[in-house]
Structures are given as C-alpha cells and as structure tokens.
Amino acid sequence: MRADDALRGLGSQAAEAPWYHPTGNEVGRVGQCHANGLAVMLKGPTGCGKTRFIEHMAWKLGRPLVTIPCHDDLAASDLIGRFLIRHNGTVWQDGPLTRAVREGAICYLDEVVEARQDTVVVLHALTDHRRILPIDKTGETVQAAPGFQLVVSYNPGYQRMLKDLKPSTRQRFVAMDLDFPPADIEARIVHRESAVDDAAARGLVALAERIRQLRDRGLAEVPSTRLLVNAGKLMVAGIGPREACQAAIVSPLSDEPSMVAALSDLVEATFV
Numbered sequence: 001m002r003a004d005d006a007l008r009g010l011g012s013q014a015a016e017a018p019w020y021h022p023t024g025n026e027v028g029r030v031g032q033c034h035a036n037g038l039a040v041m042l043k044g045p046t047g048c049g050k051t052r053f054i055e056h057m058a059w060k061l062g063r064p065l066v067t068i069p070c071h072d073d074l075a076a077s078d079l080i081g082r083f084l085i086r087h088n089g090t091v092w093q094d095g096p097l098t099r100a101v102r103e104g105a106i107c108y109l110d111e112v113v114e115a116r117q118d119t120v121v122v123l124h125a126l127t128d129h130r131r132i133l134p135i136d137k138t139g140e141t142v143q144a145a146p147g148f149q150l151v152v153s154y155n156p157g158y159q160r161m162l163k164d165l166k167p168s169t170r171q172r173f174v175a176m177d178l179d180f181p182p183a184d185i186e187a188r189i190v191h192r193e194s195a196v197d198d199a200a201a202r203g204l205v206a207l208a209e210r211i212r213q214l215r216d217r218g219l220a221e222v223p224s225t226r227l228l229v230n231a232g233k234l235m236v237a238g239i240g241p242r243e244a245c246q247a248a249i250v251s252p253l254s255d256e257p258s259m260v261a262a263l264s265d266l267v268e269a270t271f272v
C-alpha cells in the first residue's frame with residue numbers, strides 16, 4: 001500500500017458523519033479512551049461494523065483517520081518510513097504511522113494480527129505513557145501530537161494456531177468486543193445501508209439468525225451484516241430475494257455442496 005493511500009483524507013473532514021448505529025456503549029467508551037490517550041483494540045467478526053465505527057469516531061472526534069491494512073509482508077519501514085533515492089541524494093519520507101503521529105490522527109491498523117511481530121513492536125512506545133515513535137534510521141524521536149490515537153482491529157474468530165499477538169502487545173490496549181447487533185438494530189442497519197424495505201430487511205436478518213445457528217455444525221464463518229446489506233442492494237436492484245440471497249449470502253459462505261444445500265433450504269424457508 002502506498003503511504004498516500006493511507007493518508008487520503010488527512011486535513012479534510014466530510015460534511016456528514018459516516019453513519020453508524022451503536023450496539024452498546026462503544027461510542028462513549030472510545031471517546032473516553034481518546035481523551036485519556038489510550039489505545040483501543042476492536043475485537044469482532046468480519047463485517048460487524050468495526051471500520052464504519054472507527055470512521056464515525058474519527059469524524060466525531062474531529063481527527064483525521066489513517067487506515068493501514070496489515071499483512072504478513074508489512075515491514076516496520078512500511079509504517080515508519082524510508083529513505084528514497086533521488087537524483088541529488090536521498091530524502092526521508094514518513095510512512096503512514098509517522099504522519100499520523102505527527103498530525104494527531106487516529107491510526108487504524110486493520111487485522112493487526114496479520115502483521116509480523118517485529119513490525120508490531122514499533123507500536124509499543126506509542127501505546128504507553130511515553131507516546132513516542134523512535135525512528136532508528138534518522139535518529140529522530142517523534143512525540144505523538146495531541147489527538148493521536150492508535151486503534152487496532154482483531155478478529156478472534158479465525159483459526160489462530162500460529163498467529164496471535166504477544167501478551168506484551170495485547171496488554172497495551174483497551175479491548176472492546178463488537179458483535180452483530182440485536183435483530184431490530186441489524187434490520188435498521190440493513191434497511192438504511194441498502195435501501196431495501198423494512199419487511200425485506202427483517203427477512204434478511206431472520207435468515208442470518210438461522211444461518212448463524214449453524215456455526216457449530218460445520219459453517220466456518222457466519223453471515224455478517226455486510227452480506228445482508230449486499231443482498232439487500234441486489235434486491236433493490238430488482239433481483240428476486242432468493243436469487244439475491246444465493247448470490248450474496250449462500251455462495252460467499254460455502255463451497256461445500258451439503259452446506260450450500262442446507263443454506264439454500266433456509267433461504268427458501270425464509271423467503272417463501
């Protein structure tokens with residue numbers, strides 16, 4: 001990822017807050033963490049609203065948002081910065097984390113567990129009372145500007161046999177559990193995000209609740225709010241509910257014929 005991509009939006013604020021429907025006290029809690037300079041770990045399954053929540057919080061707190069998707073190739077220099085060779089010598093270029101630290105942005109590291117541990121360690125001095133980022137290559141120590149906050153996301157549902165965060169990393173964050181919201185709120189979200197009518201939104205949520213009960217019976221990942229929104233959008237585009245659910249929910253969830261058949265039965269029972 002290019003640093004510029006992560007930094008898009010620095011210094012500008014959308015006129016309207018990205019819409020987020022709270023499911024508990026997460027808005028107040030992250031606000032309190034921000035006021036106290038505490039780093040936050042958002043735990044929750046894919047598609048439950050973590051990214052939307054942090055976009056909403058950044059807007060609410062009036063801070064720019066820098067998002068960094070983590071992967072196992074992510075090196076410390078991708079976060080901190082590097083020397084670039086130019087015709088007249090070398091110049092230092094800040095990475096997205098360094099820019100966020102200097103600008104007092106909210107820095108969101110998505111799926112932090114994917115990053116190598118030697119990369120994650122660069123966060124340590126930022127997440128305790130020091131709030132500093134040492135840049136070894138230049139010898140500079142950057143003090144985090146007021147407003148800087150580190151937020152990471154973590155999906156505890158995935159198989160984590162080999163990957164986990166070190167205790168010394170985990171214990172630097174205030175953890176917040178996010179999950180799929182109760183049915184009435186989830187239906188409101190699906191309705192608002194996809195523009196599908198109320199009855200269809202409630203149908204999609206009822207279907208999701210039935211499918212989620214299959215979690216312990218061989219279904220590795222359960223349908224997220226995101227999948228329901230996608231199905232709703234297909235329905236608004238004129239695709240019949242069964243076909244929309246097949247394409248947006250059943251097929252993304254499984255390739256296994258008996259599971260696909262079981263899911264399809266649930267679709268047919270829901271949208272008769």
Ligand SMILES: Nc1ncnc2c1ncn2[C@@H]1O[C@H](COP(=O)(O)OP(=O)(O)OP(=O)(O)O)[C@@H](O)[C@H]1O
Nearest residue numbers: 019020021046047048049050051052193225226229
């Ligand atoms: N509480 C919510 N308020 C508003 N929209 C929501 C909410 N929860 C889910 N959504 C909808 O679901 C979509 C997926 O949410 P989001 O991208 O924030 O999930 P995520 O938890 O970041 O997933 P991943 O772990 O895969 O990155 C959003 O684009 C939005 O349409």
Ligand SMILES: [Mg+2]
Nearest residue numbers: 050051052110
């Ligand atoms: Mg996300």
